Amino acid sequence: MLSIQNLQASVDDKQILKGLNLEVKAGEVHAIMGPNGSGKSTLSQVLAGNSAYEVTGGDVAFEGKDLLDMSTEDRAREGVFLAFQYPVEIPGVSNLQFMKTAMNNIRRYRGEEEMNAATFMKLAKEKIQQVNLSPAFLKRGVNEGFSGGEKKRNEIMQMLMLEPKLAILDETDSGLDIDALKVVAEGVNALRSPERAVIMVTHYQRLLDYIVPDYVHVLAGGKIIKSGGKELALELEEKGYGWLGIDEEANA
Amino acid sequence: MSKQNMSETNNSTAVLSDIAFIEASNEVSPLLKNFCQTKKQALTSWPIPTRKTESWKYSAKHLKLANNYSALPETTSSYQAAYELDCYTLQISNNRIIFNESTIQGLSIKRFSELNEAEAVRVREGVIAESKDFQFADLNAAQLIDGIYIQVDDKAQIDKPVKVIFEHIGQGMSFPRVFVYVGKNASFELIEELNISSDEDGDAFINSVCDITVADNARLRYLRMNLDRLAIDKGACKHIGATGIKMLRNARFESYCMALGSDLARHDLHVKMLEQGAECDLNGVCVTRDQQHFDNHTCIEHVAPHCTSNETYRCIADHQSSIVFNGRIHIHPDAQKSLGSMSNKNLLLSSKAEINSKPELEIYADDVKCAHGTTMGQLDETEMYYLKTRGVSSEQAKLMLTLGFVLEVVRATPIESIAEFWEQQLTDILSFQES
Numbered sequence: 265m266l267s268i269q270n271l272q273a274s275v276d277d278k279q280i281l282k283g284l285n286l287e288v289k290a291g292e293v294h295a296i297m298g299p300n301g302s303g304k305s306t307l308s309q310v311l312a313g314n315s316a317y318e319v320t321g322g323d324v325a326f327e328g329k330d331l332l333d334m335s336t337e338d339r340a341r342e343g344v345f346l347a348f349q350y351p352v353e354i355p356g357v358s359n360l361q362f363m364k365t366a367m368n369n370i371r372r373y374r375g376e377e378e379m380n381a382a383t384f385m386k387l388a389k390e391k392i393q394q395v396n397l398s399p400a401f402l403k404r405g406v407n408e409g410f411s412g413g414e415k416k417r418n419e420i421m422q423m424l425m426l427e428p429k430l431a432i433l434d435e436t437d438s439g440l441d442i443d444a445l446k447v448v449a450e451g452v453n454a455l456r457s458p459e460r461a462v463i464m465v466t467h468y469q470r471l472l473d474y475i476v477p478d479y480v481h482v483l484a485g486g487k488i489i490k491s492g493g494k495e496l497a498l499e500l501e502e503k504g505y506g507w508l509g510i511d512e513e514a515n516a
Numbered sequence: 517m518s519k520q521n522m523s524e525t526n527n528s529t530a531v532l533s534d535i536a537f538i539e540a541s542n543e544v545s546p547l548l549k550n551f552c553q554t555k556k557q558a559l560t561s562w563p564i565p566t567r568k569t570e571s572w573k574y575s576a577k578h579l580k581l582a583n584n585y586s587a588l589p590e591t592t593s594s595y596q597a598a599y600e601l602d603c604y605t606l607q608i609s610n611n612r613i614i615f616n617e618s619t620i621q622g623l624s625i626k627r628f629s630e631l632n633e634a635e636a637v638r639v640r641e642g643v644i645a646e647s648k649d650f651q652f653a654d655l656n657a658a659q660l661i662d663g664i665y666i667q668v669d670d671k672a673q674i675d676k677p678v679k680v681i682f683e684h685i686g687q688g689m690s691f692p693r694v695f696v697y698v699g700k701n702a703s704f705e706l707i708e709e710l711n712i713s714s715d716e717d718g719d720a721f722i723n724s725v726c727d728i729t730v731a732d733n734a735r736l737r738y739l740r741m742n743l744d745r746l747a748i749d750k751g752a753c754k755h756i757g758a759t760g761i762k763m764l765r766n767a768r769f770e771s772y773c774m775a776l777g778s779d780l781a782r783h784d785l786h787v788k789m790l791e792q793g794a795e796c797d798l799n800g801v802c803v804t805r806d807q808q809h810f811d812n813h814t815c816i817e818h819v820a821p822h823c824t825s826n827e828t829y830r831c832i833a834d835h836q837s838s839i840v841f842n843g844r845i846h847i848h849p850d851a852q853k854s855l856g857s858m859s860n861k862n863l864l865l866s867s868k869a870e871i872n873s874k875p876e877l878e879i880y881a882d883d884v885k886c887a888h889g890t891t892m893g894q895l896d897e898t899e900m901y902y903l904k905t906r907g908v909s910s911e912q913a914k915l916m917l918t919l920g921f922v923l924e925v926v927r928a929t930p931i932e933s934i935a936e937f938w939e940q941q942l943t944d945i946l947s948f949q950e951s
Contacts, residue, residue: 312905313904313905314901315901335904335910336901336904336905337904337905337907337908337909337910339905340904340905340906340907341907345905345906346905348902348905351902352898352899352901352902354899354902354903354917354920355920355924356917356919356920356921356922356923356924357916357917357919357920361916362903362906362908362916363906365908365912365916366903366906366907366908367907369907369908369909369912370907373907405920406902422906426906426907
């Protein structure tokens with residue numbers, strides 16, 4: 265589904281990704297772990313199409329198409345979803361209106377009919393309750409005045425609405441209490457299916473107790489330096505990044 | 517000093533009385549005759565604003581007054597409401613008053629020519645009428661033929677809003693004037709709508725005045741909008757208007773000003789809180805495009821202690837258009853325990869658009885809370901990106917963010933059909949289907 269080859273990217277002329285390779289097949293869940301400053305968020309942002317990050321080399325294919333060549337919105341329409349580490353507040357635009365516009369954009373792109381208002385409302389109410397938020401949040405400005413946990417749950421609500429093929433979770437677990445973490449994990453697990461894939465970017469092993477990955481990769485210095493099964497995460501948790509010869513301080 | 521002499525001594529400076537306009541006729545109420553004469557005299561010493569005139573610094577270049585304004589033709593009204601609303605309607609059409617209503621429970625509506633002495637005093641002592649700061653309001657008074665006087669009885673709760681339409685058809689200048697007195701404990705909604713229609717480009721110039729008194733414990737909601745197709749389609753007209761509000765004890769005043777640009781559009785909103793416990797809430801939305809210009813001047817005077825004011829204005833300028841927001845809060849020495857807050861947020865949609873925002877706080881009392889905030893910006897790249905990561909197109913993301921910026925204020929408009937109408941208008945205007 266996703267094939268990343270020798271990806272290099274920089275921000276503000278500072279090279280962050282230095283030749284990253286990753287293969288993700290449909291149905292798989294991959295965890296990408298690594299110390300601060302290793303390039304985890306850069307990878308997420310580059311895949312979603314943030315123009316602040318400059319791709320300086322390498323290729324990314326998504327279902328055989330050149331992902332890097334697509335606009336941000338087309339990537340979303342093709343089925344890529346990024347749950348933000350820091351979701352953006354947009355006063356004046358309601359969550360509901362935002363999701364309706366997004367969903368209809370995606371449906372039009374796929375040649376489907378727009379969803380009628382009643383069906384949409386029903387779906388939106390169902391999904392917001394699924395992440396344990398009151399339907400009142402639908403009428404509020406996007407993330408406006410939401411707490412940290414509410415913002416993260418709102419990201420998962422959007423993901424459940426848009427049903428992406430590839431979901432990238434950028435440190436979705438950071439700053440969450442255990443209840444919110446469970447809600448987020450349940451949301452992601454609900455979406456797991458043989459046709460979909462998930463990339464979880466995280467600093468801690470904690471989330472992986474709830475969303476069990478098929479593969480774990482360690483990202484350091486802009487490259488993946490070690491890959492393994494879910495037991496790799498446990499080993500990392502136990503021994504720390506220093507075990508792999510990574511100087512966490514120097515990286516940060 | 518006669519007009520002749522003024523012109524000779526001030527060769528270099530053009531004054532407002534140099535503009536040829538229709539003289540005040542004899543029809544005006546004898547009780548207002550002196551008032552009109554005094555204002556006419558004042559015109560001889562009012563320089564036509566230039567960019568050196570502080571209050572016209574950014575707007576003078578758009579003023580471009582003609583030397584001669586001919587009388588407006590007598591025509592039949594072509595006014596059609598742009599939105600559905602169950603309301604009472606009054607109209608001043610090409611300086612001619614049209615009463616569409618016979619009697620309205622709780623209201624007395626008269627022409628200025630029918631005023632008694634006490635009522636005439638109120639008209640003469642209105643905030644705008646008394647002020648020496650509004651040259652165009654003086655020009656309005658100097659030309660006055662007649663006006664509408666609306667009085668809300670004490671304790672009356674008027675069941676429907678009253679809409680006053682200032683209609684202007686063809687070339688020339690019109691000078692509608694309204695006075696509103698909201699009696700004690702009464703509650704009233706007033707809509708002022710400016711509407712110009714003219715076949716050609718050129719000088720359609722509407723110069724309006726609305727003076728209001730809100731008596732003890734009374735409540736007034738005031739909606740003001742310029743809605744002519746010209747402002748929307750071409751911007752080929754001028755609007756200058758002043759609204760003055762006197763607030764007595766525990767009075768409450770809310771305003772919602774929805775403004776689209778024109779060749780030149782200007783609104784002066786001046787609130788005087790004269791007695792304790794008064795509270796005002798001023799809201800404004802201003803959207804300009806092409807070469808349009810809109811100038812908002814607001815002034816809130818806290819004259820008495822324990823008064824509260826809130827002000828929220830949002831402005832968006834696109835293309836080569838320009839907007840001025842000049843918001844003044846003046847707290848007098850006796851006005852202890854005043855609470856004032858003013859927020860003005862501005863959005864520039866093009867590199868050639870211009871917005872000048874100037875908060876002015878003048879505080880002469882020491883025990884007050886007064887805050888102001890102004891922001892100026894372009895669309896937020898991070899917000900745009902966030903919307904796009906969900907599949908929203910660039911154009912739609914831009915529209916959503918731009919609309920969102922003003923809709924917060926539009927949706928606060930208390931009359932639902934008007935809020936909906938403006939939401940639709942602004943959606944149409946801000947849709948970025950650029951050629």
